[in-house]
Amino acid sequence: MFQTLKAQPADKILSLMQAYKADPRDAKIDLGVGVYKDASGNTPVMRAVKEAERRLVADQTTKAYVGLAGDPAFADAMIDLLLADTLPRARISAIATPGGTGAIRQALEMVKLAAPDATVWISNPTWPNHPSIIRFLGMKVREYRYFDEATRGVDIDGMIADLGTVAEGDVVLLHGCCHNPTGANPTADQWDRIIATLQDRGAVPLVDVAYQGFGDGLEEDAQATRKIVGAFPNLMIAASCSKNFGIYRERTGILMGIARDAAEAQLTQANLNFLNRQNYSFPPDHGARVVTTILTDPALRADWEAELEETRNTMLDLRRQLAEELRRLSNDDRFDFIADHRGMFSRLGTTEDRVETLRADHGIYMVSDSRMNIAGLNTQTVPILARAIVDAGI
Numbered sequence: 001m002f003q004t005l006k007a008q009p010a011d012k013i014l015s016l017m018q019a020y021k022a023d024p025r026d027a028k029i030d031l032g033v034g035v036y037k038d039a040s041g042n043t044p045v046m047r048a049v050k051e052a053e054r055r056l057v058a059d060q061t062t063k064a065y066v067g068l069a070g071d072p073a074f075a076d077a078m079i080d081l082l083l084a085d086t087l088p089r090a091r092i093s094a095i096a097t098p099g100g101t102g103a104i105r106q107a108l109e110m111v112k113l114a115a116p117d118a119t120v121w122i123s124n125p126t127w128p129n130h131p132s133i134i135r136f137l138g139m140k141v142r143e144y145r146y147f148d149e150a151t152r153g154v155d156i157d158g159m160i161a162d163l164g165t166v167a168e169g170d171v172v173l174l175h176g177c178c179h180n181p182t183g184a185n186p187t188a189d190q191w192d193r194i195i196a197t198l199q200d201r202g203a204v205p206l207v208d209v210a211y212q213g214f215g216d217g218l219e220e221d222a223q224a225t226r227k228i229v230g231a232f233p234n235l236m237i238a239a240s241c242s243k244n245f246g247i248y249r250e251r252t253g254i255l256m257g258i259a260r261d262a263a264e265a266q267l268t269q270a271n272l273n274f275l276n277r278q279n280y281s282f283p284p285d286h287g288a289r290v291v292t293t294i295l296t297d298p299a300l301r302a303d304w305e306a307e308l309e310e311t312r313n314t315m316l317d318l319r320r321q322l323a324e325e326l327r328r329l330s331n332d333d334r335f336d337f338i339a340d341h342r343g344m345f346s347r348l349g350t351t352e353d354r355v356e357t358l359r360a361d362h363g364i365y366m367v368s369d370s371r372m373n374i375a376g377l378n379t380q381t382v383p384i385l386a387r388a389i390v391d392a393g394i
Ligand code: LMR
Pocket: 013, 032, 033, 034, 035, 127, 129, 180
């Protein structure tokens, strides 16, 4: 049977991870996969996570199955974190999923169940796994303009023009905050235009929120999603706990569905549960339980928020330092966008050849589309990167 298999295309982020590991040079810099690293290059277990895990080990009395949707307390805590009181709880259905990727996958399978002919619109560019999963599921996909290569900001006019051609019932995948891979995000006014256009077209938003708390703060990063939630009768939200709780390998995410009313929400919930059953039965519980423990204990939550805020500020300081160093070395302000971008990533905006030069000559690893993980830097490596960027003629 297996002789009929074809080789699958390599994922550019994951193959870069392997190439970095295999590079024997000591002075190498990993700006590839989106994992937070502190100044010494470690990805720490957050203090509140350690404490919540300690309590779980001490207090948990069973590992019996929980339920197809996962623990309802996890859904309540995550809905509160992301949506606060934007909507009546009765309109929201939710399932725990294996990470944010699991939530995206289940969201797309929901589209296949509910509207198999719908086209899924994705930003150009987007996280490469979005189009990969959509195509794997045999769904129709189209791109909308998003990134202005000249300013490295959002091409809002191009985006609005393209979204203005979306057909009724099409699904539009939006990054709720901290756009991956560009780091460029719409302003509040621009979000209003995006929402008005999508309402006008009768589109169904699918909001991917993988970095809440990494941009402008936990509340600030939820604002666009809350606005979207208040503006559409139906939509879905895929949220990840991998980055903001630093529990990457625990695979903790959630898919929320917003229905018109309580009866429709029950039907939506039953379909979400069905999809979990078809794909893996019960979703992973450990990470979800850690998250719930933290979010429902005021002291643990305060400590988690404080550590997340330190993480966010560290990335912002690195952004400012890099933009300043580039301004000094190049005598030009064309790299100031790095300080304006938000989240873990910035797209430098250069050719694959120059990205390859940075890797070959300087041991600097960034994704081939010139996406840099800002958290892969520290105060010592910022000047090295800035010098290499200028020397490479970027
Ligand atoms: C990334 O974009 O680097 C992360 O979301 C990790 C991944 O799975 O690609």
